[in-house]
Amino acid sequence: MGEDRQILAVDILFVGGGPANLSAALRLTQLIASHNEQVSAGNTSSPPLEPRIALIEKGHDVGAHAISGAIFDPIALEELLPDYRDRGFPFSLHVTQQSLQYLTTDGNVRLPNVLIPPSYRQDRCYIGSLQKLNLWLAELVEAAGLYLFHETCGVKILYDGARVRGVLTGDKGLDGDGGRKANYQPGTNIHAKITVFGEGPYGTLAEDLIHQFKLRESRNPQSYALGVKEVIRVKSGGSPGLAVHTIGYPLGPRVFGGGFCYGLDDNLFAVGIVCALDWDDPQMDAQVQLQRLKKHPFIQRFIKGGEVIAYGAKTLPEGGYFAVPRPYVDGALLVGDSAGLLNVPYLKGIHYAMKSGILAAETMFDALLRNDCSASELSSYEARLASSYVMQDLYQVRNFRRAFAYGRLPGLLLGGLTMWTGLGPAKPGGVREDFRHLRPLEQAVRGRWVEDPAQYDAGVLVDKLTDVYHSGTQHREDQPSHIRILDPARCVTDCIPRFGDAPCTHFCPAKVYELVGEGATSRIQINFANCVHCKTCVIKDPVDVISGDHIQNIAWRAPAEGGPRYQGL
Amino acid sequence: MKLIVCIKQVPATESKLAMTRDGTDIERAGLTFVVNPYDEFAVEEALQIRERLGSGDVTVLSLRSHAVQNPEQALRTCLAMGADRAILLSDPAFDGGDNYTTALVLAAALRRLSFDLLLFGKQAVDDDDGAVGIQVAELLGIPHVAVVNKLEVDRQNKTVVAHRQIEGGIEVVEAPLPALITCQKGLNEPRYPSLPGIMNAKQRLLEVWNRETIEIASEAVGSGGAELKLVRLEPPPPRPIGRIIPDDAAAAVQELVRLLHEEAKVI
Known part of the structure; x- marks a missing residue:
């Protein structure tokens, strides 16, 4: 079956059209545009960059498989697009009445807001649909020249030795027994210098990558x-x-x-x-x-x-700090939920996904400039994540979920305590896989x-x-x-x-x-x-x-x- | 051989539709839109004819209207499948029309193009009128065969032979070219756009034709020219809750037959 596959060569390939990859794509196009302006102004001796950037998404569009609460913290978006409100941002509704309720069988007790640490109050947040956010971001990145392939799914990671070389997309037009229908279309080998896996939680290829390179070694299994x-x-x-x-x-x-x-x-x-x-x-x-x-x-x-x-x-x-895998290998990065970036007590991950995308884009921009996509070059992504609020927040709340292993009420007390103070064990451990x-x-x-x-x-x-x-x-x-x-x-x-x-x-x-x-x-x-x-x-x-x-x-x-x-x- | 396909973008068939407040339209915000499935058969057939004959070109035509979200995207999908040329008919004067004014606009555009065969879907799955294709044939004064599920083109004799499924059999119709065909499920399996095809389609410019391009009077088209007025849309009645008939199989069948006969009155 391999003989009739087409090869499509790009520079950067994003697998999955969620907020992490869409933010990464947008940031990368911004960095390239401003670099190329500097080049034409004669301010730098490096050559202009004109990478081909592609994104594959298995859904009918980038919103079709997108689901979240969603209460959206705009912190990363403010960095990505400071004028987002004038760019057609799809959310207008702010959180106005926030409460945490303890429900009994037929009653409720409102827990005082004072129990919620100030950084977790949602006043600055929007309420909206992740689908609409994705569709909006996709419009922006398509206008910036990105190739967006809908209904196209990565089924296998391609390697060149130990370097990730891209992905193979799924064969279409197969019948129930795997036979070829009249409109059979073989999958395409997409080759890229860097492949970014942002497939959401438990991404099929992201987990293959984590398994292949033992990226969770000496960390916790993901919960x-x-x-x-x-x-x-x-x-x-x-x-x-x-x-x-x-x-x-x-x-x-x-x-x-x-x-x-x-x-x-x-x-x-x-x-x-x-x-x-x-x-x-x-x-x-x-x-x-x-x-x-x-x-x-x-x-x-x-x-x-x-x-x-x-x-x-x-x-x-929900595994938090200790379950975040090493997020880079030779020729590939992991972003967003595929890298386990979600804050459990804050109940949010979209802003982390976007921030990880921004940091991945900055890493890739440097790699393209130096024409070096090796693991050692891409390792700066992990360092960038570590010094960002993403990993710093996650470190603060690293023991929140673990406290609930003692049951709900002790968990509330202990979890709340660790969340406020950041206290508790500083090492992974004590976690078994969910199954x-x-x-x-x-x-x-x-x-x-x-x-x-x-x-x-x-x-x-x-x-x-x-x-x-x-x-x-x-x-x-x-x-x-x-x-x-x-x-x-x-x-x-x-x-x-x-x-x-x-x-x-x-x-x-x-x-x-x-x-x-x-x-x-x-x-x-x-x-x-x-x-x-x-x-x-x-x-x-x-x-x-x-x-x-x-x-x-x-x-x-x-x-x-x-x-x-x-x-x- | 010159082939022209007229397509429409419609809400995806699994979309859940809600009425607007005044009940004369559906809410389109949040819906996903696709190329009308019957039009995909038409595009595929045109591409296959071009491939079989080893020459020819396929032009795709679409009309922007309030019912369509992003006709450019639908046309690009057809280019990605392999069409050679795409033309979008777009003018505020076309708004608020019906199937007759749609046919008028398409016919006016088609008079400016040369063609041997016109292909349409048998109907768009949004309004299910099934009226535009055959009206275009009438306006252009060419023969049409509707609801076709097999098509042969004879380039030598300049004819097409079209097969139509009819009650209890197949009707085989021959027509001289130029002719118009409306396509039914079963004609072919539409291909998937290839990734290089999608990349290529993204870089192509779409031609946009307005009222002046096709030289049609604004009062003849759009709401001014429409012969039909949509009075009201109603959702289908909600499906009542199903019933499970307990008992062993033999007794349950007895009861089922009784209910179908006496209550549902379907047997």
Whole structure:
């Protein structure tokens, strides 16, 4: 199959069209433009730079797979585009009413704002949709000359010895068995001097790179959370500027996480819940928890009588400072969520993604000037990150999440203390991968949620498949499945007996995994067309197929075609 | 052989649509737009004809209107697929028209171009009118074959043979060139734009033609020339909640048949 592949040579290749890579691309074009001005003014003897810059994005556009809360801290944008307000910036709504609520089964206690450190107050922040931010940034970088390839997915990293040489894009026009249809189009080998992986959390290629170069050696494994979110339209009574975060109900005492309810314009609310994936309960289901949160009287007062119009799910990297991999190798950089840059107590990562993009761009600009894209040249990226607010903030809160290992209330006290003071261990350790936390059903610490199932009312409370419909997800049914279970027999012989249920049928927020048949004939059916590309399954799948070198039973690779088509998430 | 394809950009089929407050249009903010899927068959067919004959050129034409978000992008997609030339018809006078004024504008533009074969999608999936292509043929005084799922071009005899799926069979129609064809699913599998094709398309200039270019009176087109007025749009009625019939299979089937017969009245 290799013989008919085209080669496309560029100088810089960005893999993934999120805020990190789009900011990097924009910064790089700015630096090049001002350098070239200096050259034509005769102020420097270096030659002008005219690199070819390309970005590939697997979604239909750069917004289609983008989902976040999103409360947006403009600190990095102010650096990137000081006049952003005059450049068509898509957000206008500021946070005006911020509160943190502790929810009991049917009540709520407002925690005083004084508990929130001043740097975490959201007054300067905007409420908006990451999709719109990405689309806006993409417009700016396309105007600056970047080549943007939508619906183009990186499937394999190309190497030249130990140097990253680019990526191979996915073959399109394959049928369900992998055969070539009439419109078969082989993937392209894109060669680049530097490849930047900004694929979001648990990026398919970013994780390959981290594995290949052991970039997390002597650091913690990455810990993740799963966020699920809906946009709800009410007939009247919107609360633009509302930013409520909740802890407590409906999550059990051992689940680290919480809910949010943001008021948007046009009588819209964004309601979601974020649950750390180190939960132990094999029947834990974040989409069900979201419905239970929405049933709570405190949330009902905002969304009662409303209608769900959008849904999405995505994992978040929560491992913090100690789980940030070495972010460079020969010919490649890692940015944003792919590098684990997210602040858990602040509940934000977009500004870190953008800042890491800016720093990556500055690093690449120097590398292009010196015509040196080696690891030693690119290592200055790590130094730049370390001396920026990104790693300094993350160091301050490095022990926040770890404190919650002691349970919710001790976690609040300890976590709050470490967040305020920056105290606690300065070394990594004490963290196991999320999938290792699953326990058999009868041993799991469970909330009361099993006895109190969510009830669907076909209005604002919806079942999982209805939510999947609202995600706009589509994969051609006659394409090869991008999800495989390597050893299907082990689902029934090992996983289900061990845990007392099939955890994948619960942890997947899009009903991709379904247990069909009974007893000896039962098996897990994969409804890949439902997949919203959240990556929960590869993070939480508990079955080791090959002992020692942990390889999970679920293999998820980004498909060459399809995925969610998020609107306003 | 000169081939011209007329295309429209439409909201992606999996988009969730909401009505505007006055109920006469859909909200377009936040929707993703694509080349109308039936028009993609038309573009692909034109490219395949050019490839089969080993010569010819493919021009793509689109009309900017309030219903379309970014017609330039749709035209660039066609260039990236392999079209040779793209023309955008854009003028404030074209706004507020209907399928008749759209056909008038397209026909006026097409009179300024030479062609052997015109290809349209059988309908745009946004308004589902399916009326523009055949009106253009009428205005230009050329034969048309609609809803075609197989096409053969005979360059020697200057004819096309088009196959149409009809109730219980296939209708085979021959027409002299120049002719107009509207394309149906099954005609081909549209190709994916290649990465070099996309890079190339980004650097191409689009031709923009306005009212003066095609010499058409402003009162004849747009809202002034429209024969149709959209009164109201209504969303389909919400789907009622499904029902699960318990019981063992045999009894459940009995009950299902009874419900389909007595309640749903479909059998």
